[in-house]
Amino acid sequence: SSELTQEPAVSVALGQTVRITCQGDTLRSYYATWYQQKPGQAPVLVIYTKNSRPSGIPDRFSGSTSGNTASLTITGAQAEDEADYYCNSRDSSGNHWVFGGGTKLTVL
Amino acid sequence: QVHLVESGGGVVQPGRSLTLSCAASEFTFSTSVIHWVRQAPGKGLEWVAVIWSDGGTKYYADSVRGRFTISRDNSKNTVYLQMNSLRAEDTAIYYCARGMSAGTTSYYFDYWGQGTLVTVSS
Numbered sequence: 001s002s003e004l005t006q007e008p009a010v011s012v013a014l015g016q017t018v019r020i021t022c023q024g025d026t027l028r029s030y031y032a033t034w035y036q037q038k039p040g041q042a043p044v045l046v047i048y049t050k051n052s053r054p055s056g057i058p059d060r061f062s063g064s065t066s067g068n069t070a071s072l073t074i075t076g077a078q079a080e081d082e083a084d085y086y087c088n089s090r091d092s093s094g095n096h097w098v099f100g101g102g103t104k105l106t107v108l
Numbered sequence: 109q110v111h112l113v114e115s116g117g118g119v120v121q122p123g124r125s126l127t128l129s130c131a132a133s134e135f136t137f138s139t140s141v142i143h144w145v146r147q148a149p150g151k152g153l154e155w156v157a158v159i160w161s162d163g164g165t166k167y168y169a170d171s172v173r174g175r176f177t178i179s180r181d182n183s184k185n186t187v188y189l190q191m192n193s194l195r196a197e198d199t200a201i202y203y204c205a206r207g208m209s210a211g212t213t214s215y216y217f218d219y220w221g222q223g224t225l226v227t228v229s230s
Binding site: 037042090100 | 143145152153154155158167169203205210211215216221222223
């Protein structure tokens with residue numbers, strides 16, 4: 001099975017830009033998807049298909065991919081963006097799914 | 109608005125069984141792929157299982173294969189997760205989520221339920 005690796009924690013000053021990364025060989029074949037999870041809540045889809053946002057997700061969230069690394073960028077981070085972020089993709093078999101370990105984002 | 113509601117969680121002894129339900133509304137359930145994803149206390153998300161819309165195709169994570177069975181009843185808009193031979197490490201919040209495909213290289217879980225807590229303890 002494939003693995004996705006994320007940095008455990010990242011911090012950003014209010015209003016600044018932050019990038020969260022996700023590395024894995026499967027990302028050469030499948031786009032990463034990004035989820036936001038706040039304490040006590042279910043995950044929420046924020047980015048899919050490279051750089052698409054569901055309705056209601058602010059345009060300060062964007063995604064990109066280069067080689068085996070996907071990135072989630074928050075441009076002008078807000079206090080409400082403080083949360084855990086998970087990347088996700090299909091694994092190399094295409095029939096299983098894998099999540100990254102998650103990145104805890106702190107907005108200072 | 110798509111709605112997924114999990115139920116059936118609780119406290120169960122190691123080695124025993126439990127069945128979770130995921131009830132869906134406000135979307136065409138019978139054509140939807142449904143996944144189970146779990147999250148152990150203080151830990152990250154772990155994909156558990158998936159069932160195709162007609163129920164004919166199912167896949168499981170290595171950690172649960174042979175112990176868990178996913179099924180669905182499209183007449184009741186419900187997906188089930190039967191969990192046998194439960195272990196302490198199965199303790200987690202179990203979420204169901206709808207899977208969506210956007211071509212061969214893109215897949216995402218667009219709607220999630222609020223989860224149901226399973227605690228395996230003696």
